[in-house]
Amino acid sequence: MNTEKRRKILEIFRDNNPKPETELNFSSPFELLVAVTLSAQATDVSVNKATDKLFPVANTAQAIYDLGVEGLKDYIKTIGLYNNKAINVIKACEILLEKHGGEVPEDREALEALPGVGRKTANVVLNTAFGWPTIAVDTHIFRVANRTKFAMGKNVDQVEQKMLKVVPAEFKVDVHHWFILHGRYTCVARKPRCGSCLIEEHCEFKEKVYPDE
Structure with a gap:
């Protein structure tokens, strides 16, 4: 895909959704960190149902630490892998309290040192909580980037690096939200909704799918 076509796609996304936001419910960097950690292999809807009950009771590092593993499990047991996630x-x-005064550090290395926090989660927190131009590549972004030929790669790291290279600075803060939403609602895994796609004209996916086919 050429530079002109990529820019057109990004402009369409921006015109349609100038201020995209995560669909996870949060009101602080700490709440976002917890929500994103819980969202691994789970839907945002299921995480929101759990955190909507958890956060009014405990939404700081100290408050959740005080719940303990078993206490936290009671709130998140409807989420997949909840045992490991609670731990x-x-x-x-505990680490946030011991090393960072209970606050979420605006630092990639410190974030990735936290249990359950990998590069993708760190990218989301740095981008959504602190406004960094990071690009968190999940399954939706990986699929959309490869299917459209926008930024092809054999794994999420390759796609992230390619997107960081080809996405102009003015779009970097928002691009991962646009691609996630596009992959979640339009460019879905099994049968993409090409007929209702905003970027269909510029997408290089050859096997486009339409409702009447």
């Missing part, structure tokens, strides 16, 4: 969140809270 990781409690350990992360």
